Amino acid sequence: MRLQAEFVDNIDWTFYRKRLPVEVVALPGSTPAIQSVASTTWATANSPTNAELDALCQLNASLRRVFHYINGAHTLWYLKTTGSYEINRMPITLTLSAMHRLSEICRYKPSQLQSYLDGQKNWLLSEFVAMTPAQFLDEIASEMTGHQIMIPNVRLPKAVSWSEGLGSDVGTGQQWPEEHAHLYDGEAGARREDGPRLFRK
Template sequence: MNIDRKSISRLRVSIQKNSQDIKEVKEKIKVKQARPSIKRGNSEITIRKAVINPDFTNKTVLTDSTWQYVELFLKQKKDTEALNYWHQAENFFKATQTLDMLSKPLTSYYCFLNATKALLTFRKVNYDLQHGVSGERVNGRINIQNEQITIYPRGVLSGLCNYLKETIQGPKEIYTLKDILYNLEYIHRAYNKMYPAQPELYIPVDDVRFVHNREQKEGWLEITLESQYSSQSALSKLEGYSIDKYYNNSNFYVLRRNKKFDWDAPRNAPTAKSIESFKKYYLNNRRKLRYIFSPNKLWYLKKNKLTNGIINKSTLTLTLAAMHRLSEMSRYDPNTLEKHLSNNSGWLISEFITKSSFQFIDMISSEITGDDFRVTGFRT
C-alpha cells in the first residue's frame, strides 16, 4: 500500500497531538503530593478540640467517659475546688440520664454550670457567682423565635466568654432561642430539617491541616472540603479563604487561609518566634472551626458571609445560654416547655437537650486538660 508523504506528515502530527493530549490528561489526574504539615520534632501539629491551651504533644485519649480522666487530672494538679465542681457536674449528668424530657433541662444546666466553674477555677479565670444569663418569652404564640435570652457582662457565663476571648458588647446581648439553636453545629442537621428555607451554616470538611512553605518560612491553614460541598457557591459564603491552585481541585476543593503565620523550623525545630506566631494564628482560626462529638472525626467550617442569624459566640457559650432558658421553663413553667416540645420545633429541642450534654462535657474536658478524647473501639 502506497502512502504519500503528506499522509505520513499528517499521521505524525496526529500522533504528536494525541501524545500531547494524553500527557495533559495524565497531568490533570495526577495526584500531587500534599504540602508538608508543620511539625515539632517527629510530631505533626494538628487541629485540636481545645480552643485555649491545647496540648499538641499528647496523643488522643481513648475513653468512653471523660469524667474519671478529668478527675484524676485535677487530683494530680491538687485543685480541690475545681474537683468539687467537677464531681457536682458528674452527679447532675448522671441524674439527667434518668429523667424525662421535661425535667432534663434543669439538671443539664446545673451540670453545665458546675463543669464551667471547674474549668474557670482551674484556669484561674475570675468570675462573678451570678449566672450571667436570663430569659423571657415575648408576647405572641409559643415559639422558639419568641424565647429571648440575655447575656450579661458579669457572671459565670461572662467568665466563660472571657476565658474563650469573646467580648460581650454593651450592657447586655439579646438573642432568640431560635438563632442560638441555628448556630449549634451538633444539631444543625435537625435545625435544617425544621427550617429548610434557612441556608446551611456549616460546611463539613474532610481534613484540616497546618501546612508550610520551607523557602518562604510561612505557614497557613489548609482545609479539604467534602466533594458535595466543593462549589463556588459554598466558597462565596466564606471570607478569607481561597482555592489552593497547587492542587487539582477537580473532584473536591482544597482551600487555604489567606492569612499566614511565620514558620521557620529547620529540622522541625521551630524558633520561639514561630511558635508564638502559630499560637496567635491557631486561636484566631480555631474559633471558626467546629466539631461534633462522635466516634469519628467530624469537623466543620462555619460560614461567615451570611446576612442573618449568625452569632459570633462559641458552642460552649451558646449551649450554656440556651440550656439556661430551658431550665427556667423546666423549673418555673413546665407547661410552656411541654407546649414547646409538642409543637413543630419539639424534635429540635429534644435533640438539643439529648445531645448537648455529651457535646458540652467533651468540650469542657478538652479545655480543662488540653487533650483530645475519642470513644474506644475506633482507630485514631
C-alpha cells in the same frame, strides 16, 4: 504553613463558597476545599524556635474563631460560615446559654416547653437534648487539657493538616507540642454538610 481543609462530598459548595469567613479562601479546582489566608513559616519541621511556636499559637487562635470542634469517634470540625445574622460567641458559650434557658422553660413554663415539643421543630430540641451533654463536656475537657477526648477503644488514624509537608504523621498528636495537638491531629473526616475536614496532602 497554611491550614487546608477539604469538605464532605455532598456539600452544596456553590452555596457555601459565597459564605466563607474572611479567615479562609476557596482553593481553585472542582474539589470543595479551603485554605487559611494567614500563614506562618517554620525553618524546619522538627526543631521549631520559640518565636515559630508563638506564631503557630497566633495562627491557631485566629482560626479557632471559625473552626469548632465536635465530639465523636473521629476528629470532626465545623466551619462557621457568614450569614445575615451572626452571634459572635464560641459554641461552648452558646450551648451553656441554651441549656440554661431550656432549664428555665422546663421548670417555670412547662406549657411552653410542651408547645415546642408538639411543634414542627421538635426534632431540633430533641437532638439538642440528646447530643449536647456529651458534646459540652467533651469540648470543655478538650479546651482545658489541650487534648481530644475520643470515644474509648477507637484507634486514631494518621492525618496531615498543614500544607508544605509539615506536620506529617500526627495521628497521635505527638509531632506537635501538646498545647497544639488538639487542633492538628486526627482523621480526615467531618460528617456534617457544613463541616470542614482536614485532609492528607
